[in-house]
Amino acid sequence: MRIKKIIKMSLLLFFLVFLTVILNGNITQTVHLQKYNKMKLVDSWFRGKFSSKEMLKVKDHLSPECKHLLQNVLKEVKYFPVPESEEDDTLDVSFVDTWQAERNYQGKRGHEGTDLMASENLRGLYPIVSMTDGTVTNIGWLEKGGYRIGITSESGIYYYYAHLESYAGQKKGDIVKAGEFLGYMGDSGYGPEGTVGKFAVHLHLGIYVYRGGEEISVNPYFVLLHLKNKKLKYAYS
Ligand SMILES: [Zn+2]
Numbered sequence: 001m002r003i004k005k006i007i008k009m010s011l012l013l014f015f016l017v018f019l020t021v022i023l024n025g026n027i028t029q030t031v032h033l034q035k036y037n038k039m040k041l042v043d044s045w046f047r048g049k050f051s052s053k054e055m056l057k058v059k060d061h062l063s064p065e066c067k068h069l070l071q072n073v074l075k076e077v078k079y080f081p082v083p084e085s086e087e088d089d090t091l092d093v094s095f096v097d098t099w100q101a102e103r104n105y106q107g108k109r110g111h112e113g114t115d116l117m118a119s120e121n122l123r124g125l126y127p128i129v130s131m132t133d134g135t136v137t138n139i140g141w142l143e144k145g146g147y148r149i150g151i152t153s154e155s156g157i158y159y160y161y162a163h164l165e166s167y168a169g170q171k172k173g174d175i176v177k178a179g180e181f182l183g184y185m186g187d188s189g190y191g192p193e194g195t196v197g198k199f200a201v202h203l204h205l206g207i208y209v210y211r212g213g214e215e216i217s218v219n220p221y222f223v224l225l226h227l228k229n230k231k232l233k234y235a236y237s
Pocket residue numbers: 111113114115204205
């Protein structure tokens with residue numbers, strides 16, 4: 001009789017502990033997910049981990065403005081910005097996550113993009129294509145960006161391609177399609193118009209959104225990872 005009682009009590013106790021653990025876990029998770037629900041576009045985690053696996057796991061819990069930007073970018077990016085060479089498979093680009101890494105030209109600042117480094121340090125060799133459909137909203141020299149081209153998508157997101165060697169010929173206001181040739185990769189920038197050779201040949205890619213006159217950049221690194229298998233093939237060597 002006594003043993004039965006002890007067993008009963010033990011089972012009850014075990015059940016109560018079990019229930020507490022489960023409820024606690026749920027509460028913790030709810031609190032944990034609430035932070036995504038209130039997230040703003042300027043949130044440093046949102047900008048830095050943009051479209052990463054980590055973010056995609058909680059995407060349904062993101063605030064409407066964050067979810068909207070994420071969905072739009074993932075919907076409109078169609079191609080990796082540097083096509084593969086049909087003629088020479090040693091021509092490749094590599095990139096790592098350098099979001100907010102220190103840059104010092106014209107004062108200390110954080111890197112607001114991803115650099116796609118050329119395996120062959122030759123300007124004018126690698127073609128650059130638009131990742132999205134859109135309109136050319138900026139083209140020409142910028143001291144920091146060199147010969148740059150900016151494409152604004154239909155949803156208003158700004159895709160910035162910098163340090164080009166030359167342009168394909170589009171003008172401001174022209175409509176471009178995803179995969180369209182924009183120009184050749186180079187090493188232009190960091191000086192007056194025409195300056196080259198201040199760094200290795202690469203494409204600097206940036207992604208920006210404008211909110212109430214404010215320019216907000218997000219990390220393109222994970223977006224580029226999603227596009228690694230979406231490379232066009234161009235004939236160049
Ligand atoms: Zn860069």
